[in-house]
Amino acid sequence: xxxxxxxxxxxxxxxxxxxxxxxxxxxxxxxxxxxxxxxxxxxxxxxxxxxxxxxxxxxxxxxxxxxxxxxxxxxxxxxxxxxxxxxxxxxxxxxxxxxxxxxxxxxxxxxxxxxxxxxxxxxxxxxxxxxxxxxxxxxxxxxxxxxxxxxxxxxxxxxxxxxxxxxxxxxxxxxxxxxxxxxxxxxxxxxxxxxxxxxxxxxxxxxxxxxxxxxxxxxxxxxxxxxxxxxxxxxxxxxxxxxxxxxxxxxxxxxxxxxxxxxxxxxxxxxxxxxxxxxxxxxxxxxxxxxxxxxxxxxxxxxxxxxxxxxxxxxxxxxxxxxxxxxxxxxxxxxxxxxxxxxxxxxxxxxxxxxxxxxxxxxxxxxxxxxxxxxxxxxxxxxxxxxxxxxxxxxxxxxxxxxxxx
Amino acid sequence: xxxxxxxxxxxxxxxxxxxxxxxxxxxxxxxxxxxxxxxxxxxxxxxxxxxxxxxxxxxxxxxxxxxxxxxxxxxxxxxxxxxxxxxxxxxxxxxxxxxxxxxxxxxxxxxxxxxxxxxxxxxxxxxxxxxxxxxxxxxxxxxxxxxxxxxxxxxxxxxxxxxxxxxxxxxxxxxxxxxxxxxxxxxxxxxxxxxxxxxxxxxxxxxxxxxxxxxxxxxxxxxxxxxxxxxxxxxxxxxxxxxxxxxxxxxxxxxxxxxxxxxxxxxxxxxxxxxxxxxxxxxxxxxxxxxxxxxxxxxxxxxxxxxxxxxxxxxxxxxxxxxxxxxxxxxxxxxxxxxxxxxxxxxxxxxxxxxxxxxxxxxxxxxxxxxxxxxxxxxxxxxxxxxxxxxxxxxxxxxxxxxxxx
Ligand SMILES: NC(=O)NCCC(=O)O
Ligand SMILES: NC(=O)NCCC(=O)O
Numbered sequence: 068x069x070x071x072x073x074x075x076x077x078x079x080x081x082x083x084x085x086x087x088x089x090x091x092x093x094x095x096x097x098x099x100x101x102x103x104x105x106x107x108x109x110x111x112x113x114x115x116x117x118x119x120x121x122x123x124x125x126x127x128x129x130x131x132x133x134x135x136x137x138x139x140x141x142x143x144x145x146x147x148x149x150x151x152x153x154x155x156x157x158x159x160x161x162x163x164x165x166x167x168x169x170x171x172x173x174x175x176x177x178x179x180x181x182x183x184x185x186x187x188x189x190x191x192x193x194x195x196x197x198x199x200x201x202x203x204x205x206x207x208x209x210x211x212x213x214x215x216x217x218x219x220x221x222x223x224x225x226x227x228x229x230x231x232x233x234x235x236x237x238x239x240x241x242x243x244x245x246x247x248x249x250x251x252x253x254x255x256x257x258x259x260x261x262x263x264x265x266x267x268x269x270x271x272x273x274x275x276x277x278x279x280x281x282x283x284x285x286x287x288x289x290x291x292x293x294x295x296x297x298x299x300x301x302x303x304x305x306x307x308x309x310x311x312x313x314x315x316x317x318x319x320x321x322x323x324x325x326x327x328x329x330x331x332x333x334x335x336x337x338x339x340x341x342x343x344x345x346x347x348x349x350x351x352x353x354x355x356x357x358x359x360x361x362x363x364x365x366x367x368x369x370x371x372x373x374x375x376x377x378x379x380x381x382x383x384x385x386x387x388x389x390x391x392x393x394x395x396x397x398x399x400x401x402x403x404x405x406x407x408x409x410x411x412x413x414x415x416x417x418x419x420x421x422x423x424x425x426x427x428x429x430x431x432x433x434x435x436x437x438x439x440x441x442x443x444x445x446x447x448x449x450x451x452x453x454x455x456x457x458x459x460x461x462x463x464x465x466x467x468x469x470x471x472x473x
Numbered sequence: 474x475x476x477x478x479x480x481x482x483x484x485x486x487x488x489x490x491x492x493x494x495x496x497x498x499x500x501x502x503x504x505x506x507x508x509x510x511x512x513x514x515x516x517x518x519x520x521x522x523x524x525x526x527x528x529x530x531x532x533x534x535x536x537x538x539x540x541x542x543x544x545x546x547x548x549x550x551x552x553x554x555x556x557x558x559x560x561x562x563x564x565x566x567x568x569x570x571x572x573x574x575x576x577x578x579x580x581x582x583x584x585x586x587x588x589x590x591x592x593x594x595x596x597x598x599x600x601x602x603x604x605x606x607x608x609x610x611x612x613x614x615x616x617x618x619x620x621x622x623x624x625x626x627x628x629x630x631x632x633x634x635x636x637x638x639x640x641x642x643x644x645x646x647x648x649x650x651x652x653x654x655x656x657x658x659x660x661x662x663x664x665x666x667x668x669x670x671x672x673x674x675x676x677x678x679x680x681x682x683x684x685x686x687x688x689x690x691x692x693x694x695x696x697x698x699x700x701x702x703x704x705x706x707x708x709x710x711x712x713x714x715x716x717x718x719x720x721x722x723x724x725x726x727x728x729x730x731x732x733x734x735x736x737x738x739x740x741x742x743x744x745x746x747x748x749x750x751x752x753x754x755x756x757x758x759x760x761x762x763x764x765x766x767x768x769x770x771x772x773x774x775x776x777x778x779x780x781x782x783x784x785x786x787x788x789x790x791x792x793x794x795x796x797x798x799x800x801x802x803x804x805x806x807x808x809x810x811x812x813x814x815x816x817x818x819x820x821x822x823x824x825x826x827x828x829x830x831x832x833x834x835x836x837x838x839x840x841x842x843x844x845x846x847x848x849x850x851x852x853x854x855x856x857x858x859x860x861x862x863x864x865x866x867x868x869x870x871x872x873x874x875x876x877x878x879x
Contacts, residue, residue, distance in 0.1 A: 151740040152693055152748065194742040221741075257698025276697065278743060287558055289851040290732035290755045291682065292663025292824030295722050297848075302733045306715035309708055316701050326696035327708045328743040330736055330750075334557040335627075336600040337684055337734040337753045337791075338825075339851040342558065344736075347743045349696045385743075418698030419744075442703075445695040445745040 069464055070174070071457030074167040078456070081107060081147070081163065082155040091447025092155055096148035096190035097125070097229035104147045105235060108162065108187060115169050117185070121237025123212060125189040125230045126202045128239075131169050133182040133471065139245040141179075141471040142430070143168065143463060144186030145253060145422060146202070150194045154449020156254045156439065156456075162187050164252045164460040168467060179471040181247050188422040189230070196226045198278060198386035203422035206241045207429045246430035248397050248470035251423040252459045253434060254451050258442025259415060266458050267405050267412040268436030271398055273424050274322070274353035274416055275390035277362055281308070281346045281369055284379040290338040301332075301344040304378045311368045312348070315361060323361060324351040324418065347385075353416045355390040391424050397433035397470070404465030405435075410458050419444075435462050475870055476580070477863030480573040484862070487513060487553070487569065488561040497853025498561055502554035502596035503531070503635035510553045511641060514568065514593060521575050523591070527643025529618060530608045531595040531636050534645075537575050539588040539877065545651040547585075547877040548836070549574065549869060550592030551659060551828060552608070556600045560855020562660045562845065562862075568593055570658045570866040574873060585877040587653050594828040595636070602632045604684060604792035609828035612647045613835045652836035654803050654876035657829040658865045659840060660857050664848025665821060672864045673811050673818040674842030677804055679830050680728070680759035680822055681796035683768055687714070687752045687775055690785040696744040707738075707750040710784045717774045718754070721767060729767060730757040730824065753791075759822045761796040797830050803839035803876070810871035811841075816864050825850075841868050 084103045085094030094100040105127060109119055112129035120128045130140065145161025165185035172179070188206075193199025196218040204210045216227030230236045255261075260268050285299035309327070316325040329347040350365060352358040366382060373380035405412045417434060426432050437459035440450035490509045491500030500506040511533060515525055518535035526534045536546065551567025571591035578585070594612070599605025602624040610616045622633030636642045661667075666674050691705035715733070722731040735753040756771060758764040772788060779786035811818045823840060832838050843865035846856035 150742050150745055152745075192742075193744060194740075197743060199744065255698060256695045258700065258703070259698075274697065286849075287852045288849055289662045289825055290734060291680065291730060291757055291826065292661060292665075292850070293730070293848060294664065294727065295719075295730065296727075297664070300732075302715055303719060306712040306719070309712035310716070313701075313709060313712070321700065321702075324697060324699070324701065326706075326744065326746055327738075328696060328745050328747060329738045329741040332733075332735045334600075335735040336556050336558075336598075336851070337603060338599060338605065338732065338755055339556055339558070339734050340732055341734060349744055351697055419695055420697065442699060443692075443694055444698070445742070446693045 069167045069171045069457065069460045071453055073170065074163060074456060074460055075453045077163045078155060078159060081159055085149065087447050089447040091449065092149045092153050093151050094149045095151060095195040096192065097226065097233055099233065101148055102233035102235065105187065108147060111166055115166065115173055117169065120239050121235060122206065122239040122241040123237060124202045124205045124215060124241040125235040125237065126206055126241060127187040129185045131183045133179045135180050138181035139247040140182040140184045141247045141467050142184045142186055142249045143251060143467060144188060145251050146188045146191030148190055148192050150192055150445045152447050154444060154446060156449055156451050157256065157444050158191055160254055160456060161252050164463055167460050168464045171464060179468065181471040183467060183471060191422055195220045199420050200422050200425055203425040207243055207425040209425050209428065212241060243429035249423065249426045249430045249432040250397065250463055250466055251421055251434045252463045253421060253436060254439040254444060255436040256419050256439060256444035260413065260436060260438035261442060263413060265413040266410045266455055267462055268415045269398065269402050269405060269412055270393060270417055270434040270436060271414055272393050272416050273391040273420060274351050274418055275355050275358040276349065276351040276388045276420055277358065278386035279348040280383040280385055281348050282381040283344045283373065285340065285342060287342040288340050290340065298340055299377045300340045301378060304372050304376050305344055307372045308368055312365065315364050319352060319357055319361060322353050353390060358390065388420055388424055391427055393427055393433040394431035397431045400466040400469045401433055401435055401462060404462050404469065408461055408465060410462065435459050475573045475577045475863065475866045477859055479576065480569060480862060480866055481859045483569045484561060484565060487565055491555065493853050495853040497855065498555045498559050499557050500555045501557060501601040502598065503632065503639055505639065507554055508639035508641065511593065514553060517572055521572065521579055523575065526645050527641060528612065528645040528647040529643060530611045530621060530647040531641040531643065532608045532612055532647060533593040535591045537589045539585045541586050544587035545653045546588040546590045547653045547873050548590045548592055548655045549657060549873060550594060551657050552594045552597030554596055554598050556598050556851045558853050560850060560852060562855055562857050563662065563850050564597055566660055566862060567658050570869050573866050574870045577870060585874065587877040589873060589877060597828055601626045605826050606828050606831055609831040613649055613831040615831050615834065618647060649835035655829065655832045655836045655838040656803065656869055656872050657827055657840045658869045659827060659842060660845040660850060661842040662825050662845060662850035666819060666842060666844035667848060669819060671819040672816045672861055673868055674821045675804065675808050675811060675818055676799060676823055676840040676842060677820055678799050678822050679797040679826060680757050680824055681761050681764040682755065682757040682794045682826055683764065684792035685754040686789040686791055687754050688787040689750045689779065691746065691748060693748040694746050696746065704746055705783045706746045707784060710778050710782050711750055713778045714774055718771065721770050725758060725763055725767060728759050759796060764796065794826055794830055797833055799833055799839040800837035803837045806872040806875045807839055807841055807868060810868050810875065814867055814871065816868065841865050
């Protein structure tokens, strides 16, 4: 069994880096604070006797040797970057639970047959650089390294520049290696486990998610003398599109998710009807077919509304992450570990994307969830119970041992 | 009669400063480009024998002496700053038409009894620093200098710093002096004169306009796992409020104007329901009573929608400019000048705010409009006919002479 107090203390120490006034964390990818968080993690891993490898995407791999150097490693991990107004647990928990597994094995002088690795994946959140999960995405061959390096933040700084600047552009190629299994433990970021009073979520997959930039283009004109009826005003299109997309979510309730995380007006002057509105759209559904229906409806709604109002519109596909099913053997390793440990549990699908989405394309993968308070995440008030975090790390320990000693 | 070609050439020369690829101008207040435009204007005025005074707000006054130094001057003027995607004529025309009046009098060696002045008012557009017309606003005693100096642009730079930086913080106090009359000639920025084929608008006043920042506050949460029905999503409030405000404009058609020039989401991350949306709202109506009714409805709509959806909301009054009626003697000076010159004309009310709104509070004031192509303004495609610009400047010349030699 892992040391729950040590895990909690490490989480709290990491949370001081980028701590916000409201008790959350702002440690966005490839900032100075991200560097500080990475440095601390690397130090901890070295103290635990691990060897460190950093790849060209800044992904960090901390390795604890196994008895049989020929065996493919069992990997776990998640991310250390946060949302701008993020919490202390999202991602960080998965990384530090992995470290806690290694510390626990060290405490008991326990060897494994296969090596164990704890990974930190770069820029999972997609908040500073879109899309999400780009570190694991390049590593798994889903994106090119050049594409990732060229991604820009809102200030126009590129991923490549910032990675180099913080000193985490490693030499190892960012490409898949042979893995015996990969696991990731994460807070649920939703309300189901808490509501159903289950301590562990045994994940069978991840819902599909599509990201878009919808641009509505009208004609800028003066707010005063320009008659309402001759305007081509992107806001007139916006409200109709929002309305229809919220109705689309209702039509595919309860599982459909429709989110608008960001919006920008150009030129953005108080007394000028904007020329453009750029809206970030996020559509999700666990069933790939339904998600594709939603994708089609979204395009029709945008095109239809723009046509009605004499606006132009553009839809840029920012990211497409289809629904994922995890590896049955890995799911079973989690299921049986949780049963042995006697934790109440539920089989479920993740609503959030995780690095495991990409890892699952190149290695047998599954995930473990623990409840989080009120299902709140991507929020500074994000919280989780020490007991649940301990249970999740124990489930991870057992599942990793099963796969490393098989 | 003024020299239409010289006026046009000066307009085109000024338009090279901050010229945009689409044929417009981006010469926002207190930028380096604004400084260049001011320098050029000051040079032209000095060449025309004027003495220059600059006040603490950066307002520029170019004075042509009169025969009787005891008489209060007749003033004209407008602004040289533009919208971010502005045109070549908005404001600039009123300044350069004033200069053209002086150049014409010089050409013919004509003296006036009262002195004449051409003013450049700082930051009329309100695009870089809100509110609009702040140079004339402080000068006329409507705002404090300290309030103006503390206004910030989107990058957080203050008006005061930027004014000093470009070297246009003068010594003269920004406060009203005795003026015999003040006139301003401007493009209409709306479609009426063009549609009715009139060359000159004789203005009796300016409609009322209120600016607000509406903030909708919800609860940030994760775009994936958070169920739609438990979200407190500011976008769900936004679309209902936009819808109701556009309906409010319809209810007070044809004169009501409802415009949303800018919007911002916080934290502005693709996969997070925003905590806040901040929307710039601009409501206008020529009838002060109707505008006050609209103001009340706006507050009810915002409060009602927020309450329905469990959102919080805040309304910040950014600027209130009540409806204005111009001085009857000045209006008559324009009316009779236009009649003498034989120009087709229409009496009307301005849809846009102008420096004359504030000047009219401390001096007898009126305005002259000329048509602009398709009524388009605050747009890089803004355009006006040389003939109309010439007619407007002639009307200005005659009205100024009437008041200076009475
Ligand atoms: N776990 C998490 O916040 N992932 C980011 C990707 C997503 O938007 O689901
Ligand atoms: N003329 C002009 O564009 N003025 C700015 C103030 C307003 O918004 O009406």
